[in-house]
Amino acid sequence: MIPEAPASAPLATAVEEVEELVPDDAWQVLALVAAAALAAWLVGVLIGVLVRRLARRSVVAGDLSRRGRTPLRTLLVLIAVTIVLDAGPQLGGWRDPVVRGLGLALVATVGWLVAVAVQVTADLALARYDVDVVDNRHARRVRTQIGLLRRLAIVLVAVVTVAAMLLTFPTARTAGASILASAGVISIVAGLAAQTSLANVFAGLQLAFTDAIRVDDVVVVEEEWGRIEEITLTYVVVHVWDDRRLVLPSTYFTTTPFENWTRKESAVLGSVELDVDWTVPFDDMRAELHRLLEGEELWDRRVSVLQVTDAVGSVVRVRVLVSGKDGPTLFDLRCHVREGLVGWLQREHGRGLPRVRVEELPGATGRHGPVAAPLPAGPTEGASLFTGSSEALERSRAFTGPSGAETADRDTAPGPRS
Incomplete structure (x- = not known):
C-alpha cells in the first residue's frame, strides 16, 4: 500500500520554483525598484509644482508644464528603474529583456519630450505674430511657415526616435551598413512609387516659403470663394463662404491659376x-x-x-x-x-427703372389704336430682282427669266412664230 503524499507537497514545490526564479535578494531589489520609481515620480511632481509657479509670470512655462508633465515624470521613473536594475545582482533570465524594454521606452520618452519642446517653441514663435490686425500679411506668412516647419520637425523627431530604438538591437546595427549601401536604389524605387506624394510635399514647402498663399488668405478656387484654413505638407484646406471645406492637393496651387485677394494687402x-x-x-x-x-x-x-x-x-x-x-x-x-x-x-x-419701348407705326387703326398695314405677300407686278441699270436688268433676267412686260412685247411683236 503506497502512502499518500502530504497535502502541502504541491505548495512546497511551487515555492521552490518561485525561489529558483526569484533569488532571495531579488525581493530586496524589487522593493528598491519600487522605491526608486516612487521617488522619481515625486521628483517629477515637485518639478511640476515649481514650473507652475513660474507659469504665473510666463506663458511659455505654463505651456511647457501642461504639455511636458506626463513625459517628464515617465522619463524620470524609467531612468530610476533602469539604474536600479543595472546596478543590481543577477535576478534570473527575465532581467535582460526587462532592461531592454526599459531602454526602448526611455528612447521613445526622450523623443516625446523633444516633440513637446518643438510644440512649445512653435507656440512661442506664433504668439509673437498677431493676425487680428488690419494689415496682417506678414504675420500670416510667418504663421504659415512656422506651422509647416513644426509638422516637418515632428516627423523628423519621430523618424530619428524609431531609428534610435532600432539601433539598440545588435542585429539592426549589423544590417545598417547594407541598408545604407542600398539606400540609393531604395530611394529611386520609393521616389517612383510615391511620386505624387513627394510632389505634394515639395509643393507644400514651396507654398510656405514663396509666400504664394498664407493661412487666412482670401482666395477664389474652383469658382468658390473662401479663406485658407490650413496648409499642410500635402494638401490645403479652403474654408468656403458657406462653411464647406474644400480640400485641394498642394500641387493645385503650384500648377493651376487662382485668385488671391489678399496677396499684398487685405483691402x-x-x-x-x-x-x-x-x-x-x-x-x-x-x-x-x-x-x-x-x-x-x-x-x-x-x-x-x-x-x-x-x-x-x-x-x-x-x-x-x-x-x-x-x-x-x-x-x-x-x-x-x-x-x-x-x-x-x-x-x-x-x-x-428699366423699360422696354415700343413705337407704333401711324396710319392704321385697330382695337387699341392705329396699327401698321400688312406687307404685300409677294412681289408686285413689274418688280424685279435687280433694277437701276441695263446691267442690273440683264442679271435679273439671268436669275428670274424675262419679266411679264417683256414676254407680252415679244408675243405681240411681228415675225415668225414657232
Whole structure:
C-alpha cells in the first residue's frame, strides 16, 4: 500500500520554483525598484509644482508644464528603474529583456519630450505674430511657415526616435551598413512609387516659403470663394463662404491659376452694376451714393465712384466702385449699396427703372389704336430682282427669266412664230 503524499507537497514545490526564479535578494531589489520609481515620480511632481509657479509670470512655462508633465515624470521613473536594475545582482533570465524594454521606452520618452519642446517653441514663435490686425500679411506668412516647419520637425523627431530604438538591437546595427549601401536604389524605387506624394510635399514647402498663399488668405478656387484654413505638407484646406471645406492637393496651387485677394494687402475693390432708364439723373444718383457711404462702417473711405459704362438699347448700365478693408466686408458693402440705390430709384425715380419701348407705326387703326398695314405677300407686278441699270436688268433676267412686260412685247411683236 503506497502512502499518500502530504497535502502541502504541491505548495512546497511551487515555492521552490518561485525561489529558483526569484533569488532571495531579488525581493530586496524589487522593493528598491519600487522605491526608486516612487521617488522619481515625486521628483517629477515637485518639478511640476515649481514650473507652475513660474507659469504665473510666463506663458511659455505654463505651456511647457501642461504639455511636458506626463513625459517628464515617465522619463524620470524609467531612468530610476533602469539604474536600479543595472546596478543590481543577477535576478534570473527575465532581467535582460526587462532592461531592454526599459531602454526602448526611455528612447521613445526622450523623443516625446523633444516633440513637446518643438510644440512649445512653435507656440512661442506664433504668439509673437498677431493676425487680428488690419494689415496682417506678414504675420500670416510667418504663421504659415512656422506651422509647416513644426509638422516637418515632428516627423523628423519621430523618424530619428524609431531609428534610435532600432539601433539598440545588435542585429539592426549589423544590417545598417547594407541598408545604407542600398539606400540609393531604395530611394529611386520609393521616389517612383510615391511620386505624387513627394510632389505634394515639395509643393507644400514651396507654398510656405514663396509666400504664394498664407493661412487666412482670401482666395477664389474652383469658382468658390473662401479663406485658407490650413496648409499642410500635402494638401490645403479652403474654408468656403458657406462653411464647406474644400480640400485641394498642394500641387493645385503650384500648377493651376487662382485668385488671391489678399496677396499684398487685405483691402480690395468691388463693383455694383445696375441697368436703369435713360431718364435717370446721374448727379442725383451720385449724391445718393455718397449719402449711403458717408456714415457706413463697412466702407474704408478709399474709393467711391459711379460711372456710366454702357448705353445701348433701352437701358443705361451704371457701375459703382466701392472699397472695403477685406473680402467679407466688401461683400456686405456691395449688398448695402445695391439695396440702397434700388430703393432710391423706387422712391424718387420710379420711371427710371428699366423699360422696354415700343413705337407704333401711324396710319392704321385697330382695337387699341392705329396699327401698321400688312406687307404685300409677294412681289408686285413689274418688280424685279435687280433694277437701276441695263446691267442690273440683264442679271435679273439671268436669275428670274424675262419679266411679264417683256414676254407680252415679244408675243405681240411681228415675225415668225414657232
